[in-house]
Amino acid sequence: MSVASHLELLEAEAIHIIREVAAEFANPVMLYSIGKDSQAMVRLAQKAFAPAKLPFPLLHIDTTWKFREMYAFRDRFTAEQGLELKVHRNLEALQKGINPFDHGSQQYTHALKTQGLLQALAQGQYDAAFGGARRDEEKSRAKERIFSFRDRFGQWDPKRQRPELWNLYNAKIAKGESIRAFPLSNWTELDVWEYLEREKVPVVPLYFSAVRPVVVRDGQLIMVDDERMRLAPGEQVQQRKVRFRTLGCYPLSGAIESSATSLREIIDELKSSRHSERQGRLIDHDEEGSMELKKREGYF
């Protein structure tokens, strides 16, 4: 057998991580955000346990503000693949009417994503949660462990992270504490796309270019996905040929102008691209070091 390519090495490592978590924890769950990283992670998990089904459910933290195409894709994909999907919404915050327009991205994200996640993990009594985060995404992620230790409040303390050597992961936790496990830690955005292409994994069509209704807001192209979108005075809905590099809540996801309509074209575009993918994520720009603050509070 020839020398393994970098994708084969990353795949082998990710499968090893997924199996370690499934073997060492009583009640793991896999966070499923419907994005490309989740798609890669789910495929890796399927491979890790084939021909058996996944020994853990998927969990979607639903803010109710995802793109409509994401919900449709989620339901179709999980049904086709026979995946057990759990959906959690922070009902308390929704009843209070917290939304991305009136409350600002910080307060909104904290309530519907961070708090929603912590509620769901506590209710399910999950002792380990897989996330699709990658170290190349953002500066504070670069120091993240593959098994990231969280205290009883789900919070991350950079100084209390355990040294992680070889592929020997310390899975010992006290009751109430938990681990977030990141099988894609060593993958880059390009690796993920190349893997999705190689494995022919379906992704939400929003990643592909199409003419979509958008407004220009703070230099970002925001898609008008449903009637809840509020337009500021003077904002005009335009039809532009755009796609998304990352997907989240539609009022907070910036599109890019692109003509890429296939995975191959996305890969080619990425190779010549000079902008990092998180640029389209409005929530990271709130303040310097904002991802680190969110993680300390319990965000992925």
Next chain:
Amino acid sequence: MDVDLLRFVVVGSVDDGKSTLIGRLLYEAQALHDDHLSQVKRASKQGGPIDFSLFTDGLKAEREQGITIDVAYRHFATARRRFIVADTPGHVQYTRNMATGASTADVGVILVDARLGVLPQTRRHASLAALLGIPHLAVVINKMDLAAFAEPIYRTFEKELIDFTAKLGFYRVTFFPVSATQGDNVVEKSARTPWFEGKPLLEFLETVEIARPQEAAPLRLPVQTVIRSGLDFRGFAGAIASGSLRVGQQVAVLPSGKKSKVTAIDAAGHQVMEATTPRSVTVQLADQVDVSRGDVLVPLESPTPLSRRLDAMLVWMDETPLDPSREYLVKHTTRTATGRIARVQWKTNHETLEQVPAERLELNDIGRVTLECPRGLLADRYAQNRATGAFIVIDPLSRATAAAGMVVELDAAPQGEQLRPITADEREARLGHRALALSVPPAIAPWLERELFDRGLNVVSVASLAAALACERAGLIALWPTPEPVPAIPAIDAKASRDEALGLVLKLLAAPRKA
């Protein structure tokens, strides 16, 4: 096109320009995006040149302190290779971080400041890189711009380190005269070092042969989990730690020693005839053998015995020092066993790197120990197998990762004198008080025993002098109720009150033990 993957670790102290070097590599490899660039340009000193170190200094706490406090991983790719860089701090209190980054590295890059030369920490870093089994060492003599790109300076440090590393066992040591801030010999060969005949650093990293000793080592497949499906599918899943496995091969399952034949191999969704480390596979066997997590598949022809006692190098990583009397958890491949670090043989002096006697290991100490695992480990020597020779030590109370271990010798068999007799001191340390045998008046014996017991002392009433002496040897407080004291052991007078009796016992316990 398929490219391979090189992992390297960069080590240096606060001022060696390590962050700048990594930032420069990322910048030149175009692994930095415009928005990161503009963030850094904003954060660089107003109007000055780009501060490359800002690309890699991740956490807020670090930026405030101006130092890197934890291992960070960076990614970049060239047309030839994908790279994973472990960026580790180099000051002495963060030895554990360097060990972490070095554990998976193919190449270790260490920085030397051309103005300061080879420092104790340079030797420390090189030694640690060697200990963790990194095959290639790359020495970057940095800040050559501040040393006028003078060849004699470079040659002096090169010579010094060639001599020093000769005995460390690297596959190869390579040197580079560099200015990370100005880019000399990082990506392009510098015109200012015409005397330098080597490749620039990036080209070296792109072309250095990745040593894969794991591939040639005998098969070790530690089972992570057993996959069951339908009525008759049973697959044994794991990452191949070393060697390769093919359909039709005879294997033994350790520790049971049961034999079987491989009938199918699934490598990440593909049925293959053969798979090599580090692939993750699911293996089916011809027979209904009992296999569970922690078992290891090995070639039939060379079954490995279990080691219950082995010598290892430990890098202690916990604030709580090593305690030879405590039990720890040892995670080795997919097996977690209890074990004791029975003895510290020596530790390394941080400054001189000499072996010095030690009773215990503290945070960032490196030492050689004897590890005892009653149920045994299927280990190899780390020098021969980086996967099955490595383990971590977990503190069962705090659950912290307390140490990283590398097996040096297997079954450090007790050779006569090494089975040390248990001393009275050891028993006293275990039980928390000295041993004592004494005769007491029968009337107060039950009261006295209860009184001492409730004070947390290990006390027992016995029926004879011989029993009292035996219990004393075992480290206990033995009370022999008798109306007729003997001179061999202390006695409590028959007329003593309860309080006087108790006072006497406590006084005896407080007195130093007779030699």
